[in-house]
Amino acid sequence: MxxxxxxxxxxxxxxxxxxxxxxxxxxxxxxxxxxxxxxxxxxxxxxxxxxxxxxxxxxxxxxxxxxxxxxxxxxxxxxxxxxxxxxxxxxxxxxxxxxxxxxxxxxxxxxxxxxxxxxxxxxxxxxxxxxxxxxxxxxxxxFASAAPRPVPPAYGTLTDREREIFALAARGLSNAEIAGREFLSEATVKTHISRILSKLALRDRVQLVVFAFEHGLT
Missing domain, CATH: 3.40.50.2300 (Response regulator)
Known part of the structure; x- marks a missing residue:
């Protein structure tokens, strides 16, 4: 291979x-x-x-x-x-x-x-x-030192659960840490993260954190 x-x-x-x-x-x-x-x-x-x-x-x-x-x-x-x-x-x-x-x-x-x-x-x-x-x-x-940008409409498409996961991921928690905190499986957390990234057109968790800081969502 x-x-x-x-x-x-x-x-x-x-x-x-x-x-x-x-x-x-x-x-x-x-x-x-x-x-x-x-x-x-x-x-x-x-x-x-x-x-x-x-x-x-x-x-x-x-x-x-x-x-x-x-x-x-x-x-x-x-x-x-x-x-x-x-x-x-x-x-x-x-x-x-x-x-x-x-x-x-x-x-x-x-x-x-x-x-x-x-x-x-x-x-x-x-x-x-x-x-x-x-x-x-x-x-x-x-990123946090700059004035927050307006929150884009795409953020409004997240479900309440996805916003909760978003907030935890934005604080730097791993999938395992989020799973333990929210009483979910890691697979479920991974699915939520994937959907969040897709909805917000972000490539990975680093961009998710940057997005949160830039738009005052932390």
Whole structure:
């Protein structure tokens, strides 16, 4: 069985080589392409159709933000575009926050522990999101500090139960924690979360939390 297909995008060849060696050392992971800037990334990703893209934020020619936005708008991927994880040397900056808004599945620091990086690739492939642990509080504080936006009509389509689950997920509770608190099975909670994400046109739980902060729903 083929492994999780990964594309590496970074303008530093030595960094890419190190990540390639790490990723390719895993039986379930396979680097299928590399690119040195965002423009090259678009060509490589469209040709190789990876599951996960590790994308540096700051690069020449086209940066990672612009490349990510273009990839996630590309209708040729259908309902299953690649999961993009941004790579940054900073704990948190506006670029990382913008990447989350655009649909990235999270971001990691370039000096992340190797095992955490590998686990993150598997995590985003499974449909969840990852954020550098040291930056989680700062990320949500960043969104919370702005004036709340008007709550979109889509939020009104949630049932009372879905709003309860939404509120708990927005506070960062896991499916297991929500299940225990609400006396539900984890499968039921997972179904509720999936419906909430679908109704609000959100990709994952990180976007759910950002949505809650941006619209004053926490």
């Amino acid at each position: 083929s492994g999780i297909r990964v594309v590496l995008v970074d303008d530093q060849a030595l960094f890419r080589a190190g990540i390639r060696m790490l990723v390719d050392s895993q039986a379930d992971l396979d680097v299928v392409g590399e690119a040195a800037n965002g423009r090259e990334a678009l060509t490589v990703v469209r040709a190789t159709r990876p599951d996960v893209v590790l994308m540096d934020i700051r690069m020449p020619v086209m940066d990672g933000l612009e490349a990510t936005a273009e990839l996630l708008r590309d209708d040729s991927f259908g309902a299953d575009p690649p999961r993009v994880v941004m790579l940054t040397t900073f704990d948190l900056d506006e670029a990382a926050a913008r990447a989350i808004r655009q649909g990235a599945s999270g971001f990691l620091l370039k000096d992340a522990d190797p095992e955490f990086l590998l686990a993150s690739i598997r995590t985003v492939h499974s449909g969840s999101a990852v954020i550098a642990a040291s930056a989680t509080r700062e990320l949500f504080a960043h």
